[in-house]
Amino acid sequence: MGEFELIRNFFAAAPCAQGGVGVALGIGDDCALLDVPFGEQMAISTDTLVAGVHFADPCDPFLLGQRALAVAASDLAAMGATPLAFTLALTLPTVEAGWLEAFARGLNLMAQACDLRLVGGDTTRGPLSLTLTVFGRVPKGLALSRSGARPGDLVCVGAELGNAAGALPLVLNQRSTTPDIAQPLLAHYWSPTPQLALGQALRGKATSALDISDGLLADCGHIARASKVGLQIDNHRLPMSLALQTFLGKADAQRAALSGGDDYVLAFTLPGAELPALLAAGWTIYVVGRVIEGLGVYLLDEAGQDITPDQRGYQHFHA
16 A cells, blocks of 8 residues: 555544544645634644553554644643644554554544644655644734743643553553543543643633643643742642552552643643633642742752752753
């Protein structure tokens, strides 16, 4: 099967590739054409996932299709952007119709859940990897960034932490557990839910934001550096699922929540005055700390003592 036949059979015919609002021209030409309304800006992000580094190899292609797009779409959530479209560059060692069919189904399912349209990409032969570029739109001047946190702000997250890290021993077949414990952990790993609606709700309210991919402590470090402030995280306030704590025990569950990575949950700073209205509107928000003068991220125990670990999260190219 040639490249163009592969694209036609498995991707161009998918429901998520049939165009939609904001897509003036999709798959079929040298470039896609996207429309952005007057007064809005385009948000663009690219993610690459490599077999054996970012996901187990081999793995279920349907689940991989879901996860790959969710990881990319989470960056749009972090900016408060409305999803628009995406491209896919797929490198395959061999062409297997069954694998591609399952992968395309998972990809399409997540695309429809995120309201993203497939508008192009590329295929080539080589070690399995996926590169997805997502496009969104956001009102000019209202995009969330990492650089606006101010002393006195609350440090918040939008969901429980650590579930994906807790799932990793299950994904790698290193451990097993009962279905009631395994299912919620594995679901978070393979099908994270980008917090797109929360990101949009935080526009004009949050002073900084990002999505947690490398661990809460490591990613909060990006906010601290960009905003030139300090962030204090309260270890005893970490939101963790019962499944995670049952599977790992409390201490290891806390480590997973702090530095495990792959959460794809929003972390953001928020003036205290903004919190009541957001909670009253039904948003799930956990306050895990506060912004202070200084620089860096500090983990405190219940007595207020500094217990910041040396290892703060996943690091690419770290020896």
